[in-house]
Amino acid sequence: MTDKPTRSSGRPGARKNKSFVKPGPRRPGVQPEGPVLLYGLHTVEAAFGNQARTRIKLYASENAVNRLQERNVKIDVPVEMKSPRELDRMVSKDAVHQGMILEAEPLPAYGAEELSGARLVLALDQVTDPHNVGAIMRSAVALGADAIVTTERHAPEEGSVLAKSASGALDMIKHVRVKNMSRFVDEMNDQGFTCIALDSDGPASLEDTDFGDKTVLMLGAEGKGVRQGVRNACGNLARLDMPGEIRSLNVSNAAVLSLYIARQKLGL
Structure with missing residues (x-):
């Protein structure tokens, strides 16, 4: 990991010290222009393995970070430690985040x-x-x-x-x-x-x-x-x-x- 995980009780910060804002709903079919939130073990693991994916920050519980490391995932972004309840507030109701949420840029527009x-x-x-x-x-x-x-x-x-x-x-x-x-x-x-x-x-x-x-x-x-x-x-x-x-x-x-x-x- 490039940064030592830190614990925060407030809303997580994004790059350039801007306040984190959860991506809002968009008109169907319109690609996001800002960051997207990717959550769940397999989703986050695949995003870390994709060279075309620009990753920004990982919000995760200690157990989730350990799971990723056990799977030999190279965590190459800052990590902010969060409790499961704090992570719940970052995503929609009933979202199964498995203790990890990756803030990332949308994938390139392929033609x-x-x-x-x-x-x-x-x-x-x-x-x-x-x-x-x-x-x-x-x-x-x-x-x-x-x-x-x-x-x-x-x-x-x-x-x-x-x-x-x-x-x-x-x-x-x-x-x-x-x-x-x-x-x-x-x-x-x-x-x-x-x-x-x-x-x-x-x-x-x-x-x-x-x-x-x-x-x-x-x-x-x-x-x-x-x-x-x-x-x-x-x-x-x-x-x-x-x-x-x-x-x-x-x-x-x-x-x-x-x-x-x-x-x-x-x-x-």
């Missing part, structure tokens, strides 16, 4: 140029629930996707809820945000990607759909699915066949199954 060497990309067309998107990020990391793509609007901002739901995956995968999903698909088609939109009325199952050497899988929000203009841009529609009595899946579950099938088809 489509980050995908030049990718083979498997998962795109989400207006999936707005941060819990779903966080769970999908975890699955994308677990199944070796190269990136996840969302729109700048009508998608969750990078914040505490998304980061906690992703359980570290937010700092393990490129999160590309695009202004226009249809235009993004056109760009990927021009770069030789096969773009496949999941649709319950698709002409063939995903298993029976032809994949190229590099593929974009497009999933839409529950209920309305992938928007018509985005489906048209993809050109390829495929369905997930469910043999049981329930014929549809939650979007996060559909993402897991789609990624698994895609890996088999791509020979990854």
